[in-house]
Amino acid sequence: MVSLLDMPDVPMNSILDHGGPSVIFSLRKVCKNLRDYIDETMPELHLDAINICLEYKKITITWSHYLENVQISYKLHGNGYKTVFGENEITIENVDYMEGFWNDYSLIMKYQKSSLKRFHLHLSNSTDVEDVSKFLEQYQNSGTIKTQYLDLGIYHGDEVLVILQHLNANCLKNIRFFSASYYDKNIDFTEIVKLDQWKNANEFSSRNLSIDASMKHFTHFSKINAEFQHIYSEPGNLNVLKEVCIFEKKIV
Amino acid sequence: MSSTEQGTSSAAPAEPTTAPESAAAPEVPESFYYVHGKDKVVHKVSAGALQHSALIHGMISNLGYTEEQAKANPFPFENIDGDILQMVVDWCNQHKGKPTPPEDTNLPKQKEKLFDLVLAVNYLEIKELLTYCCKQVAMMVKGKSPEEIREIWMIPTDAEDEAAEKEAKKRAGKEAAGETAAAAGDAK
Numbered sequence: 001m002v003s004l005l006d007m008p009d010v011p012m013n014s015i016l017d018h019g020g021p022s023v024i025f026s027l028r029k030v031c032k033n034l035r036d037y038i039d040e041t042m043p044e045l046h047l048d049a050i051n052i053c054l055e056y057k058k059i060t061i062t063w064s065h066y067l068e069n070v071q072i073s074y075k076l077h078g079n080g081y082k083t084v085f086g087e088n089e090i091t092i093e094n095v096d097y098m099e100g101f102w103n104d105y106s107l108i109m110k111y112q113k114s115s116l117k118r119f120h121l122h123l124s125n126s127t128d129v130e131d132v133s134k135f136l137e138q139y140q141n142s143g144t145i146k147t148q149y150l151d152l153g154i155y156h157g158d159e160v161l162v163i164l165q166h167l168n169a170n171c172l173k174n175i176r177f178f179s180a181s182y183y184d185k186n187i188d189f190t191e192i193v194k195l196d197q198w199k200n201a202n203e204f205s206s207r208n209l210s211i212d213a214s215m216k217h218f219t220h221f222s223k224i225n226a227e228f229q230h231i232y233s234e235p236g237n238l239n240v241l242k243e244v245c246i247f248e249k250k251i252v
Numbered sequence: 253m254s255s256t257e258q259g260t261s262s263a264a265p266a267e268p269t270t271a272p273e274s275a276a277a278p279e280v281p282e283s284f285y286y287v288h289g290k291d292k293v294v295h296k297v298s299a300g301a302l303q304h305s306a307l308i309h310g311m312i313s314n315l316g317y318t319e320e321q322a323k324a325n326p327f328p329f330e331n332i333d334g335d336i337l338q339m340v341v342d343w344c345n346q347h348k349g350k351p352t353p354p355e356d357t358n359l360p361k362q363k364e365k366l367f368d369l370v371l372a373v374n375y376l377e378i379k380e381l382l383t384y385c386c387k388q389v390a391m392m393v394k395g396k397s398p399e400e401i402r403e404i405w406m407i408p409t410d411a412e413d414e415a416a417e418k419e420a421k422k423r424a425g426k427e428a429a430g431e432t433a434a435a436a437g438d439a440k
Contacts (some may be wrong), residue, residue: 019393030398030401171369
């Protein structure tokens with residue numbers, strides 16, 4: 001009789017390594033022995049990107065890995081939630097869909113030790129203020145995310161500071177904000193520009209957003225693609241930009 | 253399959269038949285070693301092919317056998333089934349002195365054979381073949397639900413496991429009590 005539980009450590013680690021995250025998480029749910037083994041060895045996931053999209057009573061997470069692209073949805077269903085993973089659907093009773101998502105997300109981030117290339121967080125499609133607040137509360141309680149690129153679909157604009165604060169300031173190189181709606185979105189840059197995450201980044205872009213902030217806070221970027229609402233007449237505003245372009249040759 | 257030739261099965265190392273002659277004779281005569289598994293069938297394998305196995309390669313380097321000594325002392329791998337050792341020897345021969353391809357599609361599809369092959373290859377420390385085997389096991393798990401994985405790989409659920417453990421404890425307790433009673437009876 002053959003049992004996977006009798007597999008020695010070296011091949012077991014190789015199986016986890018060559019199966020990708022979906023194999024690690026499937027095996028973890030098989031039995032306590034495998035769960036304990038995986039939790040003890042903590043195999044690295046090596047995810048390239050994570051995409052989280054918050055919609056009405058639904059969260060979808062997609063991860064990219066060199067072996068697979070996986071999408072899992074968590075939807076409100078009765079007094080619990082339903083997860084949809086490929087052709088598989090599982091219904092969980094008496095647990096909030098957001099709690100279900102955060103349980104799995106926390107597990108993913110526990111195993112993801114290397115820096116992500118991209119982290120996409122799209123709050124733009126959500127229409128439920130309460131759910132966005134609940135999401136941000138959980139986000140604040142989760143660990144710091146290491147990513148080189150942030151793609152943030154904003155909801156109201158107030159959440160930007162919180163989102164940025166929880167990204168590793170040494171990894172983040174590229175920031176992009178966008179809005180999916182045409183309503184006015186106000187991003188208050190007063191505190192954002194003080195963050196190391198902002199200061200250390202090299203590139204900034206925005207889409208469907210009009211930036212209302214002084215240009216001096218953008219001169220450290222080597223590449224900007226954004227629309228500014230006003231050119232402030234404060235002393236040196238445009239001059240600062242001109243000098244950076246002429247003398248530092250940083251801005252493309 | 254492979255060109256490896258087998259000797260007859262016996263308790264003492266059997267006389268192996270000679271390996272096939274290569275078309276062009278090598279300038280330096282190649283050295284051969286001998287291995288057998290649980291079935292005692294002896295396989296003659298070149299040192300070049302055995303280089304894939306870190307374990308055997310280490311043994312060869314340390315022993316410094318002559319051809320005669322190697323023939324008289326085949327490496328015994330009593331923990332490896334004969335057919336599995338045959339697969340391993342075939343693979344080593346096929347990949348002798350060649351760069352290993354990124355995929356190997358000739359691995360057993362049956363999980364029992366694949367599992368035994370993994371154990372053997374892990375023991376013999378054949379890194380590339382172990383990677384192929386583990387990739388195949390991973391592919392057998394991929395896309396399966398935890399229930400399906402449990403079924404395929406004969407893994408009990410946590411509840412079944414706990415129940416079996418309780419039952420075993422109960423049985424052990426009863427046996428111990430029986431032994432004590434028997435000992436007390438003997439003392440009378």
